[in-house]
Amino acid sequence: KAGVTQTPRYLIKTRGQQVTLSCSPISGHRSVSWYQQTPGQGLQFLFEYFSETQRNKGNFPGRFSGRQFSNSRSEMNVSTLELGDSALYLCASSLGLARSTDTQYFGPGTRLTVL
Amino acid sequence: GNSVTQMEGPVTLSEEAFLTINCTYTATGYPSLFWYVQYPGEGLQLLLKATKADDKGSNKGFEATYRKETTSFHLEKGSVQVSDSAVYFCALSDGPTRGNKLVFGAGTILRVKS
Numbered sequence: 443k444a445g446v447t448q449t450p451r452y453l454i455k456t457r458g459q460q461v462t463l464s465c466s467p468i469s470g471h472r473s474v475s476w477y478q479q480t481p482g483q484g485l486q487f488l489f490e491y492f493s494e495t496q497r498n499k500g501n502f503p504g505r506f507s508g509r510q511f512s513n514s515r516s517e518m519n520v521s522t523l524e525l526g527d528s529a530l531y532l533c534a535s536s537l538g539l540a541r542s543t544d545t546q547y548f549g550p551g552t553r554l555t556v557l
Numbered sequence: 558g559n560s561v562t563q564m565e566g567p568v569t570l571s572e573e574a575f576l577t578i579n580c581t582y583t584a585t586g587y588p589s590l591f592w593y594v595q596y597p598g599e600g601l602q603l604l605l606k607a608t609k610a611d612d613k614g615s616n617k618g619f620e621a622t623y624r625k626e627t628t629s630f631h632l633e634k635g636s637v638q639v640s641d642s643a644v645y646f647c648a649l650s651d652g653p654t655r656g657n658k659l660v661f662g663a664g665t666i667l668r669v670k671s
Contacts, residue, residue, distance in 0.1 A: 446600075475658070485646065485661040498658050532600055536657060543589050543608045544650070544657040548601040 443469060446535050446549035454555045460521040463552045467514050467535030473497075474516035475546060476508060479530040488531075491516050492538045520554075528556045559584040559651045563662035570669050576634040578665045580621075580647035583628065588649040590614075590623050590630040591659070595644045604632075604645070639669045 447466045455461050467474050475498075476488040487500040491510035508518040514535075520527055530553050534546035564579040582590065589608040593601040605614030610625035619634045630647060647662040 448600075473657070477659075484663050485659075487658045487660070490658060500658070534601075534659075539657070541657070545591070545603060545606060546657065546659060547603060548593070550600040 446533055446547055448531075448533050448549040448552050450552060451550065452553045452555075454557065455523050456557050457523055457525060459523050460519060461523060461554060462517055462519045463531055463533075463554075465516045465518075465533030465535075465549060467516070467533075468547055471535035471537055471547075472514055473536045473538030473544070474510055474514065475534045475536070476516070476518050477532045477534065478502075479532060479551070480528075485532075488518065523556045525556050527554065529554060559588065559649060559660050561647050561649055561660055561662035563645075563647050563665050565663075565665070567666035567668055570637055570667070572639055572669055572671050573636045574669075576632070576637045576641075576667070578632040578645055578647075578667070580630045580632065580662060581628050582630065582647075582649050584649055584651075588651065590621070591648045591650070592619070592621055592630070592632050593646045593648060593661075595646065595664070597643075601646065637667070637669045639671050642667055642669045 473492045475490040490498040494510045505521045510516045530551045532551045534548045536544045536546045560583045591606045592604040594604045605616040607614040607623035613622045621632045644664045648659045651658040651660045
């Protein structure tokens with residue numbers, strides 16, 4: 443079974459631009475979560491989508507948004523990029539069971555650099 | 558809120574040495590606990606998990622036991638290899654009624670010398 447895929451793997455943008463990242467979950471998984479990884483803040487939860495609805499949200503500004511399509515693929519968008527948005531963005535998929543035993547499987551990440 | 562604390566690294570060991578990476582957590586309710594590993598330039602790979610107290614997760618020679626009385630989930634391996642060099646993250650699932658958000662520790666860098 444294919445794993446979680448993320449595109450693109452690397453992105454370079456300038457301040458003020460916007461960016462869209464894509465994630466394809468493992469076949470049969472209905473939940474997609476997004477995390478930001480930086481050296482200073484570590485791994486932080488952005489949001490989770492299940493059945494095309496945002497089910498959970500972390501403490502990030504409204505510039506960070508996402509959506510999920512009917513085939514469970516997800517995109518996240520960051521508008522008005524700031525230097526501090528430079529990070530590795532990780533997508534994780536799971537069956538979507540609303541209980542703590544549900545296991546998340548991660549993709550390779552998209553490395554975003556904002557200049 | 559829920560939180561995870563890991564021992565600071567880097568941890569440097571010689572090949573075949575015994576490994577322990579400490580992890581303690583603070584949580585309400587009954588979270589599941591996970592260890593993930595990240596190799597350079599890659600995403601996170603699930604290493605092992607435990608879903609209830611006294612459960613032992615194991616994989617590839619790594620083990621961790623869910624200790625509710627000490628709120629710990631320490632990672633151990635009897636004999637490390639150079640290929641085990643990576644960053645290890647302890648995590649807990651946060652809030653079964655609000656999806657399954659993961660809360661991560663800061664990560665521990667492991668370096669194994671031959």
